Structures are given as C-alpha cells and as structure tokens.
Amino acid sequence: MASDDQKSSPAKWPFLVTGFILVVFCGIILAIIFVPNRKVWTNDAYVTAHYATIAPRVPGQVVEVLVDDNQSVKAGQVMARLDPRDYETALTRSRAQLAHDEALVLDAEAAVDRQPSMIEESKAEAARIEAQLVYARQNAQRYHNLAQTGAGSAQERQLTDASMREMEANLRSMKARITAAQDEIPILRARHEAALRTLKIDHAVVRQDELNLSYTEIRAPFDGMVGEKTVQSGNYVSPGAALMALVPMDQLWVMANYRELALRHMRPGQHARIHVDAYDMDLDGIVDSIPPASGAAFAPIAPENATGNFTKIVQRLPVKIVVAPNQPLAKLLRMGFSVETTVDTHLENVVDEQRHSANGITAR
Incomplete structure (x- = not known):
C-alpha cells in the first residue's frame, strides 16, 4: 500500500502546475479586460518646431x-x-535734402519772427509822416491866408500845397504797407508750418533709407x-x-497624432515618454496642449458629412508634447524625426506624479 501511494504522488504534479498556469492566465485575461490601461501610445508622432x-x-x-x-x-x-551702394547713395541724397529743408525752415521761422518788428517800424514811420503832414497842413493854411491878404506869393502857396499832398500820399502808402504786412503774417506762418511738415517727411525718408541700408x-x-x-x-x-x-534647436517639440478616443483622460501637464527611433533612446516629455480641432477640420477642403453616404472615421488630433528640461540627449533631436510617444494619463499632471512618487518613498 505504501509503495502504491508513493507511485501515485508524482503523477499529481503535472495537474497542479497546469492548474496554476490556467489560474494565472485567467487572471491576466481578466486584468486586461476589467483593469483599464491609462497609458496611451502612438507611433504617428514627429519632431517639429517653429522655424x-x-x-x-x-x-x-x-x-x-x-x-x-x-x-x-x-x-x-x-x-x-x-x-x-544703391542704398548708400539714396541715404546721401535724402540727408542732403534734409539739410536743405532745414535751412528753409530756419528762413521761414526767421521771416515769421521778423514780421512784427517790421510792422512796428512801419507804424513808427507812419506816425512820423503823420506828424509831418500836420505841419504841412498848418504851413499850407498859413501861406493860403497870406496869399489872400497879398502878403505871400502864389508860388509859396503852391509849394506848401504840393508838400501837403505828398505827405498825405506817403501816409496812405505807409498805412497800406502796414496792412499788407499784417495780412502777410498768417501766410508766413503757413509757409513755416509747411516747411516743418516737409522736414518731417525728410526725416522719415532718411530713417527709411537708413533702414534699407541696414537691411x-x-x-x-x-x-x-x-x-x-x-x-x-x-x-x-x-x-x-x-x-x-x-531652426531653433532649443525649441523643438513633438507633435503626436492621437486617436480621439485616446484623449479621454489626457490633460496638459501629464508625463510622456518619447522614444526616438533614430537613436533608439527614450526622453521624458510633458503634454503641453491639446488642439481645439482635428487635422481634418483645418483641411482646405473639409469633409462634408451631411451629404451622401456617411462612413465614420476615427479622427486624430495633434497633441503637442514638449521635451522636459535638463536632458543632455535632447540635443540630438532633429526636426522631422519619427518618434513614438506614450502618455501616462493615470495622474493629472507631472506635479501629481512627483507627489505620488514622494509619498511612495515616504511609505517605504
């Protein structure tokens, strides 16, 4: 009897091993089915930049x-x-025109400043002539009275009358000159303002010629x-x-085209793993932003789903993933590289991941 039990005992081991394997396999299958995988992956990703x-x-x-x-x-x-050389010549010409127009502005400004003093001089001259006219009128009246009494000659009377009329004409001429000088003030001011506007244009032309030369x-x-x-x-x-x-080599990022279903739990700030095909290496990345629309929405000819037969096509959206700092191997990236990206959507962002890691270390 003892020998029969010893012979049957080894025969149970294959069944036990097989049963254990089946249990483990079933557990894996159930885990795959019921435990969601929050890591989303795509190989439709490329390195790009704003060049x-x-x-x-x-x-x-x-x-x-x-x-x-x-x-x-x-x-x-x-x-x-x-x-x-062409731009140097243009700059020399514009600077010469500027100097010429600056002289015209100074001349116009001097004319405006000089006009009031000229008017005052003319008024003073008019006052002098008016005083002489008073004397000439009195003198003419005196000789006219003498001529009536026979004490004065007709020739003297005529001379005093001519002198009086000459003084009157000079006074009218001087008053007209004063009026013309006063009327000329707004004209001179307008000329000065026009010269200033021309000078501003000259400054702008010189500045543009300086820019063109620098270009x-x-x-x-x-x-x-x-x-x-x-x-x-x-x-x-x-x-x-x-x-x-x-190409700004320090501002490269990854444009990963994820299926729309993969974006369900994706958020900016989440950790991403970037696998570079060219060097078979991995880099750390961070989800920077999720676009407002799919690539098809921005296509020159957008799909018209309201007409004809409809076929549902899963859309892809370009997710921007930036390379995390302080990674020396990131300098090997080149614009256009094909990469594979995996985003861990389990945690909200990198800060939560770091906090979770810190809590794990503390628990240990």
Missing part, C-alpha cells in the same frame, strides 16, 4: 554669404550681405541651425524670396 524662413527685406545682389548648411548661428549674426545685412533673428540654404553670391534676390531656413 523661420530667412528672406531679404530689400532687393539687391548678394555679394557675400557668411553661413553654410547645418551651421549653428547666434541671434544677430550676419548671414548674408547685399550690395549696399542689406541679413541677420539671424534667433539662435538656431541653418538648413535649406539656396542662396549663393551673385544671386539677385527680391523681398520675401527664401534664402535659407533657420
């Missing part, structure tokens, strides 16, 4: 190109130069790396013509 197209602001011939493809530049660094040096608007350089020395370029592209 700048470098273009001239004035037309001209390129005389020097100071950068090459894939070269790093600093903000304000000269990348290319245009022939400045012959094409500078980098920010730190970045040069790409897509098409300009060469000797090319004639027009305003807005693309010469090269400048």
